[in-house]
Amino acid sequence: MGISDVAASGFGAGADDYERGRPSYPDDAVAWLVSRLGIDASSTVVDLAAGTGKLTRLLARTGAQLVAVEPVSAMREKLVDTCPSAAVVEGTAEAMGVPDRSADAVTVAQAFHWFDAEPALAEIARVLRPGGSLGIVFNERDVRVPWVAELSKLIRWDERERWRVPYTVEVDWAEVLAARGPQFEPADRYDTTYRQPMEVETLVARVLSTSYVAVLPADDRARLADRVRAVAEPLGPSFELPYVTVAYAARRR
Numbered sequence: 001m002g003i004s005d006v007a008a009s010g011f012g013a014g015a016d017d018y019e020r021g022r023p024s025y026p027d028d029a030v031a032w033l034v035s036r037l038g039i040d041a042s043s044t045v046v047d048l049a050a051g052t053g054k055l056t057r058l059l060a061r062t063g064a065q066l067v068a069v070e071p072v073s074a075m076r077e078k079l080v081d082t083c084p085s086a087a088v089v090e091g092t093a094e095a096m097g098v099p100d101r102s103a104d105a106v107t108v109a110q111a112f113h114w115f116d117a118e119p120a121l122a123e124i125a126r127v128l129r130p131g132g133s134l135g136i137v138f139n140e141r142d143v144r145v146p147w148v149a150e151l152s153k154l155i156r157w158d159e160r161e162r163w164r165v166p167y168t169v170e171v172d173w174a175e176v177l178a179a180r181g182p183q184f185e186p187a188d189r190y191d192t193t194y195r196q197p198m199e200v201e202t203l204v205a206r207v208l209s210t211s212y213v214a215v216l217p218a219d220d221r222a223r224l225a226d227r228v229r230a231v232a233e234p235l236g237p238s239f240e241l242p243y244v245t246v247a248y249a250a251r252r253r
């Protein structure tokens with residue numbers, strides 16, 4: 001099964017902006033995942049939809065053996081540089097290309113919304129060893145902050161259906177797992193916050209790396225970049241982009 005066209009072309013065109021502009025993950029959320037998923041130096045962890053390795057590189061600190069699965073070649077090229085210790089595999093959530101029962105944990109950062117949930121959960125269950133666990137983490141821009149709400153309006157996140165981005169900000173992934181993943185025990189959830197250090201041009205890169213923005217015509221992208229600069233410039237040369245971060249962990253039955 002392939003990935004959606006907007007993901008394939010958007011993440012392919014935007015890999016540099018992605019690496020430059022996208023956030024990392026908060027230490028406490030990563031520590032919670034590592035603990036709940038039982039990851040240590042003896043573990044094998046599949047980081048699924050690894051992108052440019054934003055989560056993979058944080059998991060590398062545990063000494064675990066890492067397998068980074070990613071369908072888009074431009075993202076995989078970055079992964080090789082950012083996570084030299086990880087084995088990089090071309091694959092999708094629905095067909096990972098990783099052996100049965102080969103992983104102690106599977107992690108999915110900022111990507112589950114792209115998956116076809118049922119086949120993906122069946123595939124994750126196939127790859128996990130008995131007693132293994134799935135971890136999911138998402139950063140969401142904190143739109144309670146007025147300039148962040150303005151930014152979100154600018155990138156027309158609320159019109160994402162138009163771009164066929166299968167995403168709902170308020171999705172409770174524990175409920176998705178309960179409804180679509182009979183292979184898993186009920187998920188635990190951890191809520192925290194994150195502040196991404198920013199400069200105006202990093203924010204521009206962040207916006208331009210959004211999958212459906214990355215595929216817009218160059219003129220539209222340039223106009224949007226100017227509007228983002230206008231939102232960001234009053235914040236000064238350095239500022240922080242606030243996120244709410246939610247992590248989930250669920251053990252395979």
Ligand SMILES: C[S@@+](CC[C@H](N)C(=O)[O-])C[C@H]1O[C@@H](n2cnc3c(N)ncnc32)[C@H](O)[C@@H]1O
Pocket residue numbers: 002003004007011022048049050051052053054055070071072075091092093094108109110111114115116
């Ligand atoms: C927002 S990025 C997240 C990347 C990385 N995990 C991170 O935390 O920065 C979403 C990733 O999902 C990948 N993706 C999209 N559809 C996918 C699918 N069906 N199976 C696996 N990966 C997929 C994209 O190629 C992209 O790298």
